[in-house]
Amino acid sequence: MITIKELSDENLFTAGHTACPGCGVAMSIRNAIRVLGKDTVVYVPASCAVVFGTTFPYGAWKVSFFHTAFENTGACLTGMQAAFEKKGKKVISAGFAGDGGTYDIGLQSMSGAAERNEDVLYICLDNEAYMNTGIQRSGGTPFGAWTTTTPVGTRVQGNRRFKKNLGDIVAAHEIPYYATLSIGHPLDFIRKVDKAKNIKGFRFLHMFTPCIPGWKMDPAKTVEVTKKAVESGMWTLYEIENGEKKVTYKPGKMKTVREYLMMQGRFRHMSEDDIKKLQMWACKKWNLHYGVKGAPEICEFEPHIEHHAVTEEHREMHGP
Amino acid sequence: MKKVITGDHAVAIGAKLCRVDVVPAYPITPQTLIIEHIADFVNDGELDTKFLTMESEHSVMSAAAAASAAGARVFTATSSQGLAFMHEMLYATAPLRLPVVMANASRTLTAPPGIWCEYNDSMGARDSGWLQLYVEDNQEALDMVIQSFRIAEDKRVLLPVMPCLDGFVLTHTVEPVDIPNQEEVDSFLPPYEPDIILDPARPAMIGTFMPAEYIMELRRQTVGAFESAKSAIQKINNEFAERVGRDYGGLIDTYRMDDADIALITMGTVTSTSREVVDDLRSQGEKVGIIKLRFFRPFPAEELRKAVSSISALGVFDRSISYQGGGPVYNEVRSSLFGMKLTVIDHLAGLGGRDVTKEQITKMFEITKKAAKGEKVKDVNWHNTRGETV
Numbered sequence: 001m002i003t004i005k006e007l008s009d010e011n012l013f014t015a016g017h018t019a020c021p022g023c024g025v026a027m028s029i030r031n032a033i034r035v036l037g038k039d040t041v042v043y044v045p046a047s048c049a050v051v052f053g054t055t056f057p058y059g060a061w062k063v064s065f066f067h068t069a070f071e072n073t074g075a076c077l078t079g080m081q082a083a084f085e086k087k088g089k090k091v092i093s094a095g096f097a098g099d100g101g102t103y104d105i106g107l108q109s110m111s112g113a114a115e116r117n118e119d120v121l122y123i124c125l126d127n128e129a130y131m132n133t134g135i136q137r138s139g140g141t142p143f144g145a146w147t148t149t150t151p152v153g154t155r156v157q158g159n160r161r162f163k164k165n166l167g168d169i170v171a172a173h174e175i176p177y178y179a180t181l182s183i184g185h186p187l188d189f190i191r192k193v194d195k196a197k198n199i200k201g202f203r204f205l206h207m208f209t210p211c212i213p214g215w216k217m218d219p220a221k222t223v224e225v226t227k228k229a230v231e232s233g234m235w236t237l238y239e240i241e242n243g244e245k246k247v248t249y250k251p252g253k254m255k256t257v258r259e260y261l262m263m264q265g266r267f268r269h270m271s272e273d274d275i276k277k278l279q280m281w282a283c284k285k286w287n288l289h290y291g292v293k294g295a296p297e298i299c300e301f302e303p304h305i306e307h308h309a310v311t312e313e314h315r316e317m318h319g320p
Numbered sequence: 321m322k323k324v325i326t327g328d329h330a331v332a333i334g335a336k337l338c339r340v341d342v343v344p345a346y347p348i349t350p351q352t353l354i355i356e357h358i359a360d361f362v363n364d365g366e367l368d369t370k371f372l373t374m375e376s377e378h379s380v381m382s383a384a385a386a387a388s389a390a391g392a393r394v395f396t397a398t399s400s401q402g403l404a405f406m407h408e409m410l411y412a413t414a415p416l417r418l419p420v421v422m423a424n425a426s427r428t429l430t431a432p433p434g435i436w437c438e439y440n441d442s443m444g445a446r447d448s449g450w451l452q453l454y455v456e457d458n459q460e461a462l463d464m465v466i467q468s469f470r471i472a473e474d475k476r477v478l479l480p481v482m483p484c485l486d487g488f489v490l491t492h493t494v495e496p497v498d499i500p501n502q503e504e505v506d507s508f509l510p511p512y513e514p515d516i517i518l519d520p521a522r523p524a525m526i527g528t529f530m531p532a533e534y535i536m537e538l539r540r541q542t543v544g545a546f547e548s549a550k551s552a553i554q555k556i557n558n559e560f561a562e563r564v565g566r567d568y569g570g571l572i573d574t575y576r577m578d579d580a581d582i583a584l585i586t587m588g589t590v591t592s593t594s595r596e597v598v599d600d601l602r603s604q605g606e607k608v609g610i611i612k613l614r615f616f617r618p619f620p621a622e623e624l625r626k627a628v629s630s631i632s633a634l635g636v637f638d639r640s641i642s643y644q645g646g647g648p649v650y651n652e653v654r655s656s657l658f659g660m661k662l663t664v665i666d667h668l669a670g671l672g673g674r675d676v677t678k679e680q681i682t683k684m685f686e687i688t689k690k691a692a693k694g695e696k697v698k699d700v701n702w703h704n705t706r707g708e709t710v
Contacts, residue, residue: 039520043386054528064518066389067527068412072382075374079344079383080518082370083390086341091520109382112375 002194004186007034010062017060019052022219024209024226025125026052027183029096032123032205035193038063040092041084043077045106046070047098048132049125071105073097074113077120085119092197094121099140100130103164114173114202121196122204127211128163135214139164142234143278144261144270147214152269162281167206171240176201179239179248182208184226188237188249195239208235216265228260233286233294247289254295257282276301321499327490328353330458330497331397331423331483334465336367337505338421341392341512344372344383348402349435350491351425355397377402381409381422388418389526391517393469396420399487400427400441407445413480414449415542416527419472419512420480423465426454426588426639427487428672436673437487439587440640442616443648449542451481451549452617454587458495461485463566466505470556473512476548486589487673500564508563546618553615571620573612574627576602580609582688583628584635584667585653587613590676594637597681608685613649621656633663633692635684639670646700663691669703680704 012033019026025048033040041064044050050067053060068076073095081093102110102124110122129147130136137147143162146152150159171178177199179192189207196203208226212219229235230251237249257279261267270278283299293299325333332354335343343362345355361367370387374380380396388394398406403424413420428438442452451471455461461483468481485491516524530538554570561567575591576598577583586594591612601608611627613620628634634657638647645651650666657664667684670676680703691697702708 041390041518041520050529054525056528056530056534059525059528061525062523064520064523065525065528066386066518067529068382068385068416069408072379072409075344075379075382076386078372078374078379079342079386079388079394080390082342082344082372082383083387083392086368086370086392087390089519108375109379112379115375116373 001191002035004190007190008037012038012062013053014060014062016058017053018055019048020212020219022210022212022222023052024127024183024211024222025049027222028125028181028207028209029053031183031186031189032193032207033063035190036092036094036121036197039090040094041066041080043067043073043080043093043095045073045095045097045101046132047101047125049096051132070101072109073101073106073122074109074111074118077122078113078116078118081118081120092121094123096123096125098130098132099124099126099128100138103139103166111173114170114175114204117175117201119200120202122202124166124204124206125209126206127209127214129211129214131211131214140166143281144267144274146266146269157269157271157274170204170206173202174243175204177203177239177241178206179204180206180208180235180237182226182230182235182237184223185230185237185249192239192248214266217263221263225260225263228255228263231255232257232260233282234260236285236289238289250290254286254298256298321501322496323499324494324496325458326353326492326494327458327461327485328425328492329357330462331465331485332357332361333499334462335395336361337500337502338393338395338466338469338509340369340395342370342372342384342387342394344374344380344387344394344396346374346377346380346398346402348377348399350427350487351397351399351402351423353491354423354425377405378409381406381413384420384422385409385413385416385418388413388420389416389518391512391514391519393512394420395422397423397425399425400429403441403445404429407448410445410448410450412527415538417478417545418480419469419478421465421468421472422480422482424482424484425487425491426484434672435487437489438640438671438673439484442482442484443640445482446617446648449479450617451479451615452484453481453615454484454613455490456589456591456612458490458497459566460568461490462497462499463560463564463568466500466509467556467560470509471549471553474552474556477545477552479542479545479549484588489589504564508560549618550620568614569612570623571615571618572623572627573614575610575612577609577611577627579607581607581632582635582685582692583609583611583631584637584681584684584688585611585613585649586637587616587639587649590637590639590670590681593676593678594681597678597685600678601682601685606685606689616649616652619652619656624653624656625660628657628660628662631662633665633688635665635667635688637684638666638668641668641671650700665691665697666700667703668700674704677704
């Protein structure tokens with residue numbers, strides 16, 4: 001297993017790209033490709049990463065790069081890997097897709113590649129909205145978050161749906177390896193990328209990647225915010241290898257989602273009631289992942305009881 | 321070796337003879353037999369190909385583009401809705417100069433849903449940067465798959481090519497086909513050796529984000545490739561004729577045009593029926609001939625101008641409709657012949673797969689002849705259509 005010390009100093013995703021300061025995507029790409037190494041060919045669908053890393057005549061990639069469209073990462077990886085295998089070349093075909101390109105428009109293509117168990121590495125850079133087009137809601141956007149398509153209005157405030165459980169959807173394909181990662185946990189990050197690098201079949205790395213303008217946060221706090229996410233249960237670090245789920249990092253003491261939310265402008269409008277709902281979601285997730293109940297002082301409060309299939313969120317969106 | 325086979329089978333054999341590296345596939349009627357035959361070749365060990373059963377046509381063309389960019393010779397086939405579904409990726413393939421070959425089983429595009437021959441599927445892709453050709457019979461279908469790879473991979477061209485064959489009329493109809501032997505094809509079609517591919521040994525970035533400062537030059541280069549394609553197609557046609565013994569004429573083919581006064585432009589299988597009509601009319605003393613439009617892209621404007629230089633009226637057969645001003649072929653032809661003093665009229669027939677009979681084609685010649693004499697006729701004539709007076 002590779003250690004930080006053994007990592008190459010050579011950047012295969014070089015300085016000079018035009019990502020925002022503190023961009024979680026750029027940090028994740030740079031460190032992932034350092035582990036994957038030179039024998040990698042990457043596919044990047046429509047996303048910030050295409051713009052900030054490849055605007056002609058400049059290019060930040062020192063490995064071969066391919067891009068065509070938005071919704072086809074799984075398919076393009078399939079095609080290039082088939083070509084490499086036919087030509088007898090040992091290449092890691094790696095895709096770096098966003099949450100929109102994975103949770104939403106690219107779900108079918110990803111599912112196809114996963115179901116066929118293509119020997120490719122699929123990386124989802126999850127910054128929880130369509131950031132490249134200007135911060136619109138995706139299936140990966142968390143409850144309560146402001147985006148330009150879930151604005152904070154007088155009638156409805158922020159996103160009314162909870163983040164899609166992509167991990168279970170991907171894992172249901174019974175692939176060799178699925179893992180969640182965060183750039184704030186570099187040892188875990190490197191170990192998982194290295195593991196995925198050396199497994200045959202469809203591997204999926206799900207990276208939690210803060211977006212400074214999209215999350216309306218301090219660019220110096222990218223790492224800190226991912227730590228807060230994990231400590232509050234808003235993001236959990238685990239892996240599923242051949243069907244066996246293992247938590248790879250469990251924070252010592254559970255923190256409230258409020259601490260995580262207050263670092264980001266996208267949540268700052270949230271009502272006490274909405275924060276409560278999100279806290280319940282995080283507690284439920286915590287219980288499920290860690291097999292132990294979240295901190296009682298955080299998770300034990302009067303639950304909001306739903307009596308009908310029509311939820312309060314539904315009523316808020318569509319009226320009574 | 322002669323075999324009695326369907327058009328789809330002929331296409332599959334053509335692809336096999338080209339030793340294709342990667343075949344991403346998704347089924348759609350009436351293309352299905354093509355990919356089924358290829359699956360048989362692969363599973364019987366007759367063909368060493370990565371056969372990928374994709375989950376949609378959009379993914380088929382995505383995988384095709386990526387495999388081609390990684391240096392593989394790529395073949396696939398589709399039809400109608402499938403072609404429409406991969407439309408976005410057609411536009412991504414051509415300017416990246418990826419020489420994918422994809423057969424299209426021509427079929428009407430919904431709505432309303434139908435499965436028979438119409439050209440409104442491929443006509444919608446005419447500005448995608450793909451070269452497009454329409455074959456007349458199963459033999460031409462097989463031969464043109466082979467020629468398509470030569471054209472696509474020609475260093476002056478490097479564009480994807482779409483041979484179209486009439487749905488059911490060819491795809492599911494058997495005809496005797498002379499199958500070239502592997503050595504013949506190998507000597508005609510050398511292995512694909514591209515200069516720039518996705519390769520760790522020589523990293524390259526393909527499909528980078530491009531600001532306005534550069535896009536126009538790229539578009540112009542693609543037009544340049546279209547221009548080069550014209551001479552490449554002719555040269556490859558002639559070389560094929562010399563080696564294999566079948567000459568298709570190149571961008572266009574003509575039949576009894578030498579002293580013709582009236583001509584009809586045809587495409588696909590209607591050409592065969594039209595040849596018979598021309599023979600009948602010639603035996604009655606009518607000076608008629610046909611121009612078979614083989615390639616719709618690149619459009620053979622100069623060749624057409626030459627072919628019609630001494631006739632007095634031209635009819636154009638269209639198997640799809642632009643919803644205004646007749647069919648797309650008619651409009652393209654008129655624009656190509658602009659400035660020539662020649663009456664050109666449109667003949668719409670066979671839409672949705674309706675049979676185009678000798679009687680209808682005879683009528684096309686009759687109306688075109690009237691136009692030649694200066695009689696008033698419609699610009700756009702709907703044949704064998706309820707509510708029309710043709």
